[in-house]
Amino acid sequence: MAILEILVAPDPRLKTRAMPVAVVDDRIRRLLDDMLETMYAAPGIGLAAPQVGEALRVVVVDIAQKNGVRAPLRMVNPEIIWASEDRVPYEEGCLSLPEHYADVTRPRQVRVRYLDETGATHELEAEGLLAVCVQHELDHLEGTLFVDHVSALRRGMILKKLQKLKKSQAAERADRQTG
Numbered sequence: 001m002a003i004l005e006i007l008v009a010p011d012p013r014l015k016t017r018a019m020p021v022a023v024v025d026d027r028i029r030r031l032l033d034d035m036l037e038t039m040y041a042a043p044g045i046g047l048a049a050p051q052v053g054e055a056l057r058v059v060v061v062d063i064a065q066k067n068g069v070r071a072p073l074r075m076v077n078p079e080i081i082w083a084s085e086d087r088v089p090y091e092e093g094c095l096s097l098p099e100h101y102a103d104v105t106r107p108r109q110v111r112v113r114y115l116d117e118t119g120a121t122h123e124l125e126a127e128g129l130l131a132v133c134v135q136h137e138l139d140h141l142e143g144t145l146f147v148d149h150v151s152a153l154r155r156g157m158i159l160k161k162l163q164k165l166k167k168s169q170a171a172e173r174a175d176r177q178t179g
């Protein structure tokens with residue numbers, strides 16, 4: 001297993017629609033395991049393949065994290081097959097928008113169909129934090145970030161701050177290299 005680099009916005013790879021997985025093979029199983037290791041190390045409760053630069057419909061989730069017991073979900077080609085009419089707000093964060101948070105309103109419950117690491121089909125009914133996380137991850141597969149659900153003013157402020165952070169980090173790296 002390996003810890004992968006998590007892309008930070010703004011990055012065109014986070015705005016690209018991901019492709020379906022044709023066959024769940026060893027490459028996909030390895031990607032799922034590497035994504036889980038990366039998510040636990042971050043730490044985060046979910047991670048989508050585009051966040052590690054892979055334009056594939058692959059997601060991992062683990063909202064358990066209580067008393068150290070892991071409950072990883074490996075999802076390939078996930079689709080929302082039902083969403084409740086009632087919607088609820090939740091303050092979301094994202095590993096690709098570090099240290100920024102905003103309320104996003106989404107359906108309270110969703111039903112998701114996906115393939116596991118063996119290629120078997122599963123359906124999952126989610127509510128609460130799991131429903132929030134699954135919808136947040138599926139958004140990543142469409143090139144959508146939580147900032148795309150907030151006002152243009154708020155989105156612009158967050159992305160501008162992250163762009164500045166990136167530029168200062170790049171300048172620091174160049175400084176260290178040239179002494």
Ligand code: GNR
Pocket residue numbers: 043044045046047048051091092093094095096132133136137140
């Ligand atoms: O770790 C994460 N926490 C989180 C909190 C509220 C709503 C969504 C999330 S997902 C996020 C990890 C991430 O960026 N996944 O794409």
Ligand code: NI
Pocket residue numbers: 093094095096136140
């Ligand atoms: Ni995210």
